[in-house]
Amino acid sequence: MASKPPKSDPVQDAPQVAEPKHAAAGLPAIGHTLRMAQQQMGVKRTALTLLSVNQKDGFDCPGCAWPEPEHRHRAEFCENGAKAVAEEATLRRVTPEFFAAHPVADLTGRSGYWLGQQGRLTHPVYLPEGGTHYEPVTWERAFDIIGEEIAALASPDEAVFYTSGRTSNEAAFLYQLFAREFGTNNLPDCSNMCHESSGSALSETIGIGKGSVLLEDLYKADLIIVAGQNPGTNHPRMLSALEKAKAGGARVISVNPLPEAGLERFKNPQTPQGMVRGAALTDLFLQIRIGGDQALFRLLNKLILETDGAVDEAFVREHTHGYEEFAETARAADWDDTLTATGLSREDIEKALRMVLDSKRTIVCWAMGLTQHKHSVPTIREVVNFLLLRGNIGRPGAGVCPVRGHSNVQGDRTMGIFERPAPAFLDALEKEFGFAPPREHGYDVVRAIRALRDGEAKVFFAMGGNFVSASPDTEVTEAAMRRARLTVHVSTKLNRSHAVTGARALILPTLGRTERDLQGSGEQFVTVEDSMGMVHASRGRLEPASRHLLSEPAIVSRLARRVLGENSRTPWEEFEKDYATIRDRIARVIPGFEDFNARVARPGGFALPHAPRDERRFPTATGKANFTAAPVEHPELPEGRLLLQTLRSHDQYNTTIYGLDDRYRGIRNGRRVVLVNPEDARSLKLADGVYVDLVSEWRDGVERRAPGFRVVHYPTARGCAAAYYPETNVLVPLDATADTSNTPASKSVVVRLEQSATD
Numbered sequence: 186m187a188s189k190p191p192k193s194d195p196v197q198d199a200p201q202v203a204e205p206k207h208a209a210a211g212l213p214a215i216g217h218t219l220r221m222a223q224q225q226m227g228v229k230r231t232a233l234t235l236l237s238v239n240q241k242d243g244f245d246c247p248g249c250a251w252p253e254p255e256h257r258h259r260a261e262f263c264e265n266g267a268k269a270v271a272e273e274a275t276l277r278r279v280t281p282e283f284f285a286a287h288p289v290a291d292l293t294g295r296s297g298y299w300l301g302q303q304g305r306l307t308h309p310v311y312l313p314e315g316g317t318h319y320e321p322v323t324w325e326r327a328f329d330i331i332g333e334e335i336a337a338l339a340s341p342d343e344a345v346f347y348t349s350g351r352t353s354n355e356a357a358f359l360y361q362l363f364a365r366e367f368g369t370n371n372l373p374d375c376s377n378m379c380h381e382s383s384g385s386a387l388s389e390t391i392g393i394g395k396g397s398v399l400l401e402d403l404y405k406a407d408l409i410i411v412a413g414q415n416p417g418t419n420h421p422r423m424l425s426a427l428e429k430a431k432a433g434g435a436r437v438i439s440v441n442p443l444p445e446a447g448l449e450r451f452k453n454p455q456t457p458q459g460m461v462r463g464a465a466l467t468d469l470f471l472q473i474r475i476g477g478d479q480a481l482f483r484l485l486n487k488l489i490l491e492t493d494g495a496v497d498e499a500f501v502r503e504h505t506h507g508y509e510e511f512a513e514t515a516r517a518a519d520w521d522d523t524l525t526a527t528g529l530s531r532e533d534i535e536k537a538l539r540m541v542l543d544s545k546r547t548i549v550c551w552a553m554g555l556t557q558h559k560h561s562v563p564t565i566r567e568v569v570n571f572l573l574l575r576g577n578i579g580r581p582g583a584g585v586c587p588v589r590g591h592s593n594v595q596g597d598r599t600m601g602i603f604e605r606p607a608p609a610f611l612d613a614l615e616k617e618f619g620f621a622p623p624r625e626h627g628y629d630v631v632r633a634i635r636a637l638r639d640g641e642a643k644v645f646f647a648m649g650g651n652f653v654s655a656s657p658d659t660e661v662t663e664a665a666m667r668r669a670r671l672t673v674h675v676s677t678k679l680n681r682s683h684a685v686t687g688a689r690a691l692i693l694p695t696l697g698r699t700e701r702d703l704q705g706s707g708e709q710f711v712t713v714e715d716s717m718g719m720v721h722a723s724r725g726r727l728e729p730a731s732r733h734l735l736s737e738p739a740i741v742s743r744l745a746r747r748v749l750g751e752n753s754r755t756p757w758e759e760f761e762k763d764y765a766t767i768r769d770r771i772a773r774v775i776p777g778f779e780d781f782n783a784r785v786a787r788p789g790g791f792a793l794p795h796a797p798r799d800e801r802r803f804p805t806a807t808g809k810a811n812f813t814a815a816p817v818e819h820p821e822l823p824e825g826r827l828l829l830q831t832l833r834s835h836d837q838y839n840t841t842i843y844g845l846d847d848r849y850r851g852i853r854n855g856r857r858v859v860l861v862n863p864e865d866a867r868s869l870k871l872a873d874g875v876y877v878d879l880v881s882e883w884r885d886g887v888e889r890r891a892p893g894f895r896v897v898h899y900p901t902a903r904g905c906a907a908a909y910y911p912e913t914n915v916l917v918p919l920d921a922t923a924d925t926s927n928t929p930a931s932k933s934v935v936v937r938l939e940q941s942a943t944d
């Protein structure tokens with residue numbers, strides 16, 4: 186078998202492997218961060234910038250959506266937050282000269298890592314039909330080009346308006362307003378690939394698609410279950426919260442096929458004791474098989490039902506619906522089936538049960554390990570059943586806690602970035618702005634790709650993100666993109682979506698969170714909503730990367746003026762000049778934002794209302810919290826195959842690659858690795874260090890292949906494997922999505938590992 190990376194390896198990385206770490210953060214994290222930040226920003230800018238992350242008068246960290254604690258450390262230190270900031274505040278620049286030197290064909294051959302490392306975009310650029318290079322273009326001409334292509338569409342539904350989750354509330358509100366005034370609900374977003382399953386499951390069961398806990402609740406909990414989440418890398422500030430919760434007596438169960446370093450032990454860089462010893466965070470590690478969570482929670486529910494006095498009967502009677510049917514189904518859960526689905530031992534599950542029964546206040550946190558499977562929606566509904574049984578929703582220290590990804594992905598949804606808007610939201614828009622918004626549902630991400638592929642959508646506009654790399658089935662998605670008449674990306678940095686274009690293409694460079702935003706009425710701030718429904722201001726301080734940048738609200742406002750013209754009675758110009766006028770409109774359209782401008786001026790912002798959390802009121806169809814009783818599913822694994830999850834390394838932010846190391850997992854200098862349980866590797870005859878192609882098998886009979894991955898023997902659950910996204914997105918079939926939420930099932934891909942060709 187091959188022992189060197191094959192020459193065809195498009196990334197040319199050479200992974201080195203050491204023992205995985207058992208603790209996260211601590212001194213190495215600080216050194217690592219400062220090195221990366223200084224390479225991008227220099228020493229002085231590093232100090233200035235990192236000191237104003239998440240401070241009360243500073244900008245919201247463009248890293249994750251974890252909330253800010255009430256009492257902040259002078260530098261709320263977070264290694265990966267700092268990397269996200271450095272990536273944006275970099276001094277490197279992508280100028281018109283860069284585009285003159287690099288034809289699009291050259292960009293297409295580069296890795297995402299290389300593209301991102303080139304720096305911040307400085308000018309709007311245009312790729313004409315048949316052109317080989319992007320060339321500088323004025324903003325006016327850019328909007329004219331969009332206007333021309335949009336005017337040529339047979340229907341507004343031939344345009345697609347994508348959003349990534351960094352967009353501020355103000356920009357998002359304007360963007361959806363523009364799309365709807367233009368006439369379409371085609372507003373797919375990154376959430377379609379992310380927490381859509383959480384939103385679907387929670388809306389149906391508790392009446393609101395958001396988590397029901399605040400940060401204080403974590404500190405009051407007796408038991409916190411962290412399922413399908415790697416906070417040490419993706420939400421590092423959550424570790425401080427877990428540490429504090431533990432100091433207050435909470436216990437933690439982590440449910441994961443991988444032993445993730447951050448959950449094992451956390452060395453808090455804010456405290457001297459933490460730096461040295463660190464705190465053990467996990468009391469019980471359940472090393473579950475991929476996709477086994479629904480079975481696990483179902484069995485726990487059966488065991489709770491069978492324990493005298495364990496069910497909160499008063500709560501169930503008063504506040505829930507569907508208990509009888511659920512209880513009957515849950516009682517039928519079977520130990521042996523559960524052990525097969527989960528790969529856990531009876532003893533593990535009994536230990537977990539004891540901890541559950543000992544706890545009066547339980548919180549379940551989760552992220553992509555629960556949301557990106559075919560049966561994700563019923564899995565999360567089962568988590569809700571689990572919490573409802575013991576009255577763990579709507580009281581302090583208890584509840585559901587889906588931990589969001591992008592720093593404003595939750596806010597974008599609140600602002601109406603959704604392809605299936607609620608009728609009440611559209612009614613409010615209609616009343617406020619005096620036009621009739623379209624009522625028909627639009628495309629989500631997967632449907633948008635199909636529409637582009639089939640020639641039913643012709644203009645693709647992205648407010649941030651990296652659509653072609655983040656989406657599943659890379660080859661299909663790229664071909665779909667190339668069929669578009671026009672692709673437009675509002676971006677801060679170069680990425681692959683700029684290299685895989687429609688007949689014509691535009692890149693519109695924009696301000697980032699860290700930058701000063703000066704408009705007609707003076708300096709502006711924007712607002713964001715974190716994972717726990719807290720809304721607060723974000724104010725950039727740095728000089729913009731270039732004087733040719735426009736803010737996102739300005740771009741939408743000008744786009745709207747160009748496309749809608751005289752027909753629009755919306756005061757787009759005023760919105761651009763003064764964002765407070767946007768907030769006044771938000772206050773009138775979206776419940777919970779009353780008196781927005783005044784309330785967001787308070788330090789720390791305000792909490793949005795959440796009926797189940799605040800008053801144990803469940804605004805569902807039945808008026809109660811709904812128990813549900815779906816059949817238990819788990820992924821089938823044919824002989825000789827592995828179940829692959831596609832996940833994040835420590836040195837990346839989604840498709841933005843910061844570096845080639847995954848420090849906690851002991852991987853250095855490379856990303857094309859596949860983590861395989863040593864016993865599985867033995868039975869597949871795969872020595873550590875050999876190179877394989879990952880071949881995904883799907884019922885459409887198409888073989889999808891990702892070549893040249895180094896096998897790493899790694900203590901993941903049996904039958905499971907892991908490799909990084911986005912290199913593996915080529916393996917995720919477009920049609921392999923979660924039921925109901927339509928989220929790509931990128932955590933459960935059936936693969937076989939084939940020896941790589943050596944030459």
Ligand SMILES: Nc1nc2c(c(=O)[nH]1)N[C@H]1C(S)=C(S)[C@@H](COP(=O)(O)OP(=O)(O)OC[C@H]3O[C@@H](n4cnc5c(=O)[nH]c(N)nc54)[C@H](O)[C@@H]3O)O[C@H]1N2
Pocket residue numbers: 248249250265379412413414415416418419420440441442443445473474475476477478552553554555589590591830831832833834835837838839840932
């Ligand atoms: N530094 C950094 N921060 C980020 C991001 C980033 O890329 N880099 N991305 C942001 C975004 S958009 C998001 S959505 C979040 C993502 O945050 P996470 O969801 O933590 O990200 P993943 O790397 O996808 O990790 C999924 C975790 O679920 C586990 N898992 C996989 N399958 C299963 C399963 O079937 N059951 C269980 N119980 N566990 C499973 C994996 O082993 C892994 O620990 O992070 C956000 N924050």
Ligand SMILES: Nc1nc2c(c(=O)[nH]1)N[C@H]1C(S)=C(S)[C@@H](COP(=O)(O)OP(=O)(O)OC[C@H]3O[C@@H](n4cnc5c(=O)[nH]c(N)nc54)[C@H](O)[C@@H]3O)O[C@H]1N2
Pocket residue numbers: 349350351352375376378379380553590591648649650651652654655656657675676677678679680695696697698737831832833838839840841910911913914917931
């Ligand atoms: N296989 C697999 N696929 C996945 C996932 C997975 O776990 N596995 N995770 C999914 C998830 S959870 C998500 S959220 C999606 C992420 O999908 P996206 O949100 O589309 O992707 P990102 O990589 O976060 O986008 C990065 C780009 O955003 C731009 N950008 C950064 N900051 C700003 C800004 O302030 N304004 C603007 N306009 N642009 C900005 C930069 O140009 C940068 O290149 O990927 C999904 N895809």
Ligand SMILES: [Mo]
Pocket residue numbers: 375378379380589590591
């Ligand atoms: Mo995400």
